[in-house]
Amino acid sequence: MPDHHTLEETERAMKDHVGNLPLDFAAANALSNLFRAANAVRSELTNRVLRKHDMTWxxxxxxxxxxxxxxxxxRHVAESADISKATLTGVVRTxxxxxxxAREGDEKDRRLVRLRLTSEGTxxxxxxYPEFNAVESEIISQLAERRVSTLTKTLRDVVNAAEGQNSP
Amino acid sequence: MPDHHTLEETERAMKDHVGNLPLDFAAANALSNLFRAANAVRSELTNRVLRKHDMTWxxxxxxxxxxxxxxxxxRHVAESADISKATLTGVVRTxxxxxxxAREGDEKDRRLVRLRLTSEGTxxxxxxYPEFNAVESEIISQLAERRVSTLTKTLRDVVNAAEGQNSP
DNA sequence: GGATTATCGTACGGATCCGAACGATCCGGC
DNA sequence: GCCGGATCGTTCGGATCCGTACGATAATCC
Known part of the structure; x- marks a missing residue:
């Protein structure tokens, strides 16, 4: 990964463009790292585990x-997978x-559609999954145990903060 | 956000399916929160700031x-934006x-294309951006300052771990 | 019990998103 | 010089991804 601009260079360049407006660089930085980390982990898991099985993230x-x-x-599957209902429709089609x-209609409420794995899917x-989790473990194992639990808790708080609910 | 399955329920259900294989639940959990946090922040910024300007993430x-x-x-823009060159081509077209x-050819090396903002883009x-950063700040401000700097550092280490380079 | 209201999953349009293949261009050795 | 190899941005095909609108079905109100 060559040729990166330094954090200091970036901040200086930003100040040149935004002028004297008061910016929260710490917040911008934390969230920038959040997206980089998510993308990096996702790429690694896709390339090392999912691709050979012709499976998307x-x-x-x-x-x-x-x-x-x-x-x-x-709709609960969509929520758990963190995607919209519309997206789920297409993914399930694939x-x-x-x-x-397999899609399966509900007897009682005919609006509902329930999803099940075929034996092949199972x-x-x-x-x-064991392979997937092994790579997850390999990545996270490079962090001390204490830092992992702190990270997990902090990320949960970020979710709550972003969703606008200051949990009690 | 109704009707969530508990972490404990999920772990129990996982154990029922994976059997006696040794899984790293802590890693799975940390990374699950990583993706949730990234998605939540991205959605919030898109909905509160970008959508009104008809702008995608x-x-x-x-x-x-x-x-x-x-x-x-x-290619450097693509790398900085954390997307592929192919994706950048389409986004720039839009x-x-x-x-x-604006796209601008390089005089010296005619393979290169340089990008600049028009006055309208600027x-x-x-x-x-000030509006965008303000929402970033609002989200992050719900975390104590010390936790923010810890989060930022840990996420950087996650990036390095995922990219397979144990930096010295 | 009929009309209104709410909720379900899906079709649609448009914008990413990426790996692979490709032509154009530059650079290396000779 | 020149030619095989490296690098550039783009094209292509296919899979998400989402907001909106919709038809079908349930639940609610009176």
Missing amino acids: TGFVVLWVVWIWDGMET LEGRGMI ELMERI | TGFVVLWVVWIWDGMET LEGRGMI ELMERI
């Missing part, structure tokens, strides 16, 4: 959610076409 | 990079169509 996440919560209704997932997850 | 990031580093070559950005950034 979102496809894997959806499969994982349905694996753990068999028969879950689509996974259904590959025979990994086998895939039983093979992939 | 990636479009804004690219515009910001070019604003700070005027005349930067496209921004160019709206008169925000005005937009001068108007949007």
Whole structure:
């Protein structure tokens, strides 16, 4: 990763452009690192684990959610996978076409659609997930245990802060 | 945000599916929170700041990079914005169509394309970025100052860990 | 019990998003 | 000089990704 601009260079360049407006550089920096970290981890997991199984990130996440919560209704799957209902429709179409997932109407409430893994989908997850988690573990293991738990807690607070609810 | 499954419930359900394989729940949890936090912050900034200016997340990031580093070559812009060259091509096409950005060939090396903001693009950034940073600040301000600097450092280490380089 | 209201999943349009392949250009050795 | 190899930005195909609008179905009100 060559040729990066230094943090100081960037701040100086920003000040040249924004003038004397008071900016919160610490906040900008923390969130910049947040996105970089998420992208880096996602890329690494995609390249080292998912690609060889011809699986996309979102496809894997959806499969994982349905694996753990068999028969879950689509809107809850979307919420758990952190994607919109519209996106889920397309992803499920792809996974259904590959025979990994099945859609199933609800008897009582005919608006609902429940999702289940096929046996092929289940086998895939039983093979992939341990591998996936091993790479997760490898990445996180480079942090001291105490820092991991601090990170986890702080990130949860960031979620709450961003969603505008100051939890009690 | 109703109807969430508890962390304990999820772990129990996972154990039911993965059997006796040894999983690193702490790592899975930390990274799950990482993606949730990134998505939540991105959504909040998009909804509260960018949408009213008809600007996408990636479009804004690219515009910001070019604003700070005027005349930067496209591959460096892509790297700074954390997107692929192919994606940048499409985003620049959109921004160019709206008169925000201009492409400019390099005299010396005719393979290169340099990017600059138009005056309209510059005005937009001068108007949007302070607003954007204010919301960033509002989110981060809900964390104690010490936690912010710890978070920033830890996230940088996560980036290095994911990219496979244990920096000295 | 009929009309209004709310909620469900989906179709649609448009904007990312990326890996792979590609032509254009530059650079290296010779 | 020149030619094989490296590097540049773009194109292409296919998969997300989302807000909005919609038809179908439930729940509510009176």
